[in-house]
Amino acid sequence: MARYFDVKRQTGFATIAIVTFVLLYLPIAILVIYAFNEGESLANWEGFSLRWFVAAANNDAVKQAAWRSLVIAAFAATFATIAATMAALATTRTRRYRGLTFKYAMINQPLMVPEIVTAVALLIVFSQVKVWTGYSGLGYLILAHTAFCIPFAYLPVRARLENMDLALESAAADLYATPWKTFRRITLPLLQPGIVAGFMLAFVISLDDVVITEFVKSGGQDTLPTYMLGQLRRVITPEVNAIATLFLALSVLIVTAFFFINRQKA
Amino acid sequence: MPEPLRVNERRVAVEARNISKVFGTGEHALRALDDVSVGIAENEFFTLLGPSGCGKTTLLRLIAGFEFPTSGAILLGGEDIATLPPYKRPVNTVFQSYALFPHLTVAQNVSFGLEMLGKPRGEIEARVAEMLKLMRMEQLANRRTDQISGGQAQRVALARALAPAPKVLLLDEPLSALDYKLRKEMQLELKRMQAETGITFIFVTHDQEEALTMSDRVAVMSAGKILQVGSPRDIYDRPAERFVADFIGETNYLAGTVQGVDGGRAEVLLKTGGRISASYSEGMTPSGEVTLVVRPEHARAVEGAADLSGAVEDIVYFGTDTHIHTRLDDGSAFTVRQQNSRNAVLPFARGDRIGIVVGDDAAQVLRD
Ligand SMILES: Nc1ncnc2c1ncn2[C@@H]1O[C@H](COP(=O)(O)OP(=O)(O)OP(=O)(O)O)[C@@H](O)[C@H]1O
Ligand SMILES: [Mg+2]
Numbered sequence: 001m002a003r004y005f006d007v008k009r010q011t012g013f014a015t016i017a018i019v020t021f022v023l024l025y026l027p028i029a030i031l032v033i034y035a036f037n038e039g040e041s042l043a044n045w046e047g048f049s050l051r052w053f054v055a056a057a058n059n060d061a062v063k064q065a066a067w068r069s070l071v072i073a074a075f076a077a078t079f080a081t082i083a084a085t086m087a088a089l090a091t092t093r094t095r096r097y098r099g100l101t102f103k104y105a106m107i108n109q110p111l112m113v114p115e116i117v118t119a120v121a122l123l124i125v126f127s128q129v130k131v132w133t134g135y136s137g138l139g140y141l142i143l144a145h146t147a148f149c150i151p152f153a154y155l156p157v158r159a160r161l162e163n164m165d166l167a168l169e170s171a172a173a174d175l176y177a178t179p180w181k182t183f184r185r186i187t188l189p190l191l192q193p194g195i196v197a198g199f200m201l202a203f204v205i206s207l208d209d210v211v212i213t214e215f216v217k218s219g220g221q222d223t224l225p226t227y228m229l230g231q232l233r234r235v236i237t238p239e240v241n242a243i244a245t246l247f248l249a250l251s252v253l254i255v256t257a258f259f260f261i262n263r264q265k266a
Numbered sequence: 267m268p269e270p271l272r273v274n275e276r277r278v279a280v281e282a283r284n285i286s287k288v289f290g291t292g293e294h295a296l297r298a299l300d301d302v303s304v305g306i307a308e309n310e311f312f313t314l315l316g317p318s319g320c321g322k323t324t325l326l327r328l329i330a331g332f333e334f335p336t337s338g339a340i341l342l343g344g345e346d347i348a349t350l351p352p353y354k355r356p357v358n359t360v361f362q363s364y365a366l367f368p369h370l371t372v373a374q375n376v377s378f379g380l381e382m383l384g385k386p387r388g389e390i391e392a393r394v395a396e397m398l399k400l401m402r403m404e405q406l407a408n409r410r411t412d413q414i415s416g417g418q419a420q421r422v423a424l425a426r427a428l429a430p431a432p433k434v435l436l437l438d439e440p441l442s443a444l445d446y447k448l449r450k451e452m453q454l455e456l457k458r459m460q461a462e463t464g465i466t467f468i469f470v471t472h473d474q475e476e477a478l479t480m481s482d483r484v485a486v487m488s489a490g491k492i493l494q495v496g497s498p499r500d501i502y503d504r505p506a507e508r509f510v511a512d513f514i515g516e517t518n519y520l521a522g523t524v525q526g527v528d529g530g531r532a533e534v535l536l537k538t539g540g541r542i543s544a545s546y547s548e549g550m551t552p553s554g555e556v557t558l559v560v561r562p563e564h565a566r567a568v569e570g571a572a573d574l575s576g577a578v579e580d581i582v583y584f585g586t587d588t589h590i591h592t593r594l595d596d597g598s599a600f601t602v603r604q605q606n607s608r609n610a611v612l613p614f615a616r617g618d619r620i621g622i623v624v625g626d627d628a629a630q631v632l633r634d
Contacts, residue, residue, distance in 0.1 A: 167365035170332055173352040174359045175379035176430065185378075189369050 032248070035241035042236060052242040062243060065227035069207055072138060072223060076145030077153070077202035083146070084153035084198055085191070092161040110148040118148065119215035126216055136218045144216045145206045152205050153198035160194025193261065200258040204251055276307035278344075279466040280329060280434055285338035287324055287490075298324040300490040302338075306434075306468060307482075311460050313469045315477040316487030317513070322470045323362075325487075326436045329468065331355050342433065353382070358427035359436040362443075364419050366411040372422050373398065373407040379430040397425040400459070417448045424459065434466045441476070453480055474514045478502060486510045494547075503561070504630045506547045511559045511632065518565070518600045520558040520574075520629070527552060532631055534558060538596035540573050544629035552631045562589065562603035564628035569613055572621030576600060578614060588612065592620065 007013060035053070039046030056062050087107050091100065110118065126140045168190070172182040210225045217226060224247060231240050287299040298321045306312045314322045327333045329340060331352035340348045347355055358379065366375050376397050380390040398404050401421040406414055411422065420440060427435055437456075441449045457480055460467045471477055477484045478498040485495045486509070494506045505511035508519075520542075522534040531543045532552045544558050565574075567590050576592040579599075583606075590602040590612075602622060604612075614620050 165363060165365060167361050167363050168367060170352070171359070171361060171365040171367070172378070172382075173332075174330055174357075175426070176353045176382035177378075178353055178382075181382060186367060 028248070031241050032245050034238050035245040037238045037241075040237050042238060042241070052238040053246070055237075055239050056242045056246070059239070061222070061227060062224070065222045065224045068138070068221065069223040069225070072141050072145055073203045073206040075142045076149050076206045077199050079142070079146040080149035080202045080206075081153040081157075081195060081199040084150050084202075085157050085195055087150070088154055088157040088161050088194075089187075092158060093166075107154055108151040111151050115148070115211045118144075119212045122212065123215040130218075138221065140216050140218075141213060141221065141223075144212050145209065148209070148212060149202035149206050153202040156197035156201065157191060157194040160191055160197075164190055196261050197258055200254050204254055207247075207251070276310065278305045279308040279310070279342070280306045280468070281341040282325070282328075283339040283341065285325070285328060285335045285340065287321075287328060287333065288336045297490050299328070299335075302490070302492050304485055304492055304495060306466060308466055309464050311457070311467045311469065311480060311482045313471060313477045313481040313484045314487055315471060315474060315484050315513075317472060320487045321490045322472075322487060323438055326359070326438050326468065326470055329434070330357055330359050330436055356430075356433045357436060358430060358432040358434075359438065360423045360427045360440045362438045362440065364423040366419055366422055366426070368411055371408050371410060372403065372414065375411060375422055376425045376429050378426065383430055393429055397429045400428075400462070401425045416444055417452065420444065420452060421455075424456075428459070428463060428465065431463075432465060434468060437467060437469045439470050439472070441471070442473075449476075456480065478514070486513060488513075503564075504545065504547060505559055506633050508557065508559075508632050508634070516562050516601065516603075518560045518562060519598070520560060520600075521555070521596070521598070522558060523555055524552045524631075532556070534629070534631070536574070536596075538574060538576075538594040538598065540575075542573055542624050542629050544631050545627060546631035547633065550631075550633055557632045558629045559632060560600075560624055560629050562601045563587075563605075564625045565600075565602045566623040566625070567592070567602045567604060567612075567614070568621045568623055570621050572623045574600065574622040574624065575619060576622065578616050578618050578620055581612065581616060590620075592622065 034042050034045075036048050036050065037044075037046060038049040038051070084107075091103055091107070094100070105112070122140075122144050126144075130136050130140075164187075168186055169182050172186045173179070177185060207223075208225065209223075210229060213223050214226050214229065217223070222230065224243065228240055228243060282302050282304050285299055285302045286297065289296045289298055302321075302325065314325060316322055324333065328335055328348075331347070331350060331354075335348055338348070339346045342355065342357070367378065370378070373394055377390050377394045380393055385393070394407075395404075398407055401424065403418065403421055403425065406418060406422075411419065414422065420443075423440070440456075441452050444452060453476060456467070456469075469480065478501075481498055483495060483497055484501050485492045486501060487493065488509050494501060494510050496504070501510060502514055505514065505517070511517040511519075520534075520536055520538070522536040522542075525533040525535050525541070527533075531545055533541060534544050534552075534556060535541050536558075542558070546552050567578075574594055576594040578590060579593050580589075580591040582589045582591070585606070587603050587605050590604065592600050592602065594600050600622065
């Protein structure tokens, strides 16, 4: 047998692993279980029921917040993916040069700047803009979400591009394809899995956002997460659990779909 | 100085005129090609041969249009194409990495160029079928390109580049990724393809044997310059420069002084004693101290005195031939290669003094 450092054999490994998994999954499991509680309590099990799901489905505020979340995520993920794809093309289709690392850092800014800082900054800027323009619609949220989704859309597209042989584009040009045809027929189809992955990642990240949304939204612009946050400050009923459970199911669905699409096309 | 429009009585397909290519600027500037001029005839199998980094790929990329020359002109059928983008040049490339489109089938790869040219559907299908037949790949038409072997990928790359019937086909070390046996097969295949299609092939290799066996003419390159252009025989028998002689085959060098020049031949008094007559390349007038080259198989070892004399240092048997390593009287080494036969036994052994006959027209004066 080869002798190598096997972390699994170290004392404490099993304990740490178990504690970690318990911390990760137990609270979620409890949340999901109590979504099906008959009673109003989050602590006492009073039998199985779907009443809180029904309540959530009949709650107009929930439906509106959910719809708003989906609209914002759809627009933001689309814009972010377009911007990220262009950025990825620009930063990989070039020789390494001084300042390129700086550009990567610029593009990935939202990953490094604390979200609360961006949130406060946007709040200040947008409140001015609202005064000037008089516009106070969903545009601000879409814009803010687009910005912080860009790095998430950028990373998979760039990874895909970096694995793509540049000679393929040369070969297309050599075979009489104009730059646009080369992009349409060669680059884009080969990039597609990266673009789909980037879009889905951006979509989920946008759906999930609380901090920036909370600061940027105007009155009556709750998304599902900020709506839930608002509810928690008042009476807590398993309705929140039911909403969270649906939300979880949606996220898992998207991420799973993304995983399969990616594997198929790889 | 305009180049002649014909090479060996054939029309010129591609011509590079005083091409220089500099990468980078300032202290990082790198002169990848330095005032290169060469004409390549229609229907010619032309090879660029040289060590790694000498600029072979750069010259191909300039012809294909992936790079633009720093100075000079590239003429295709007499027209300057130096500023045309690659997709407007009737030139196709077989890439070293093949660069087959992974999301397309074999047949779709082959049809790509024809589609981009906007050929009618029926014509494309007929042409693709014809190319696949030429490559003996009919069964693989609908395979994905990651489901075929290296040799097959090579053939698809060739079919894809030949399908639009380019004026010139560029091949950048297309065989270097193949194993020895497949390589030999593909060498023959490429020759056959070139003969059948009549397309000008510009072939890049750093394998001298490949260059000699496949080419109509070879250009030997070093450090961004073309040192010599000629038929494989020319290049081998009459290397113009030490680099060419060294790069191709084994070589003996003889130092001497020119005594006189007459009718394309120089009389040279050798440093080791003896006189021989040597040829020299056009355009030079040998004088003073010169170096001659003699290929080992163009000399013969004999008993007694001859053009040269020396002591046998080693005799190495190779099956088809024997290498006799000698030390000449001036201290330089000289190797003779002699064909073996069943009953001939060498009449001398290590340590014996022997004579060496340099064949008629075996010695060549090097430039510089
Ligand atoms: N785009 C580029 N930028 C900078 N330098 C380059 C570029 N392309 C080539 N070079 C340099 O130009 C020189 C010639 O390169 P080239 O690729 O033509 O060599 P080659 O003869 O094809 O070598 P090989 O046999 O290794 O393929 C090399 O020194 C190389 O580093
Ligand atoms: Mg090369």
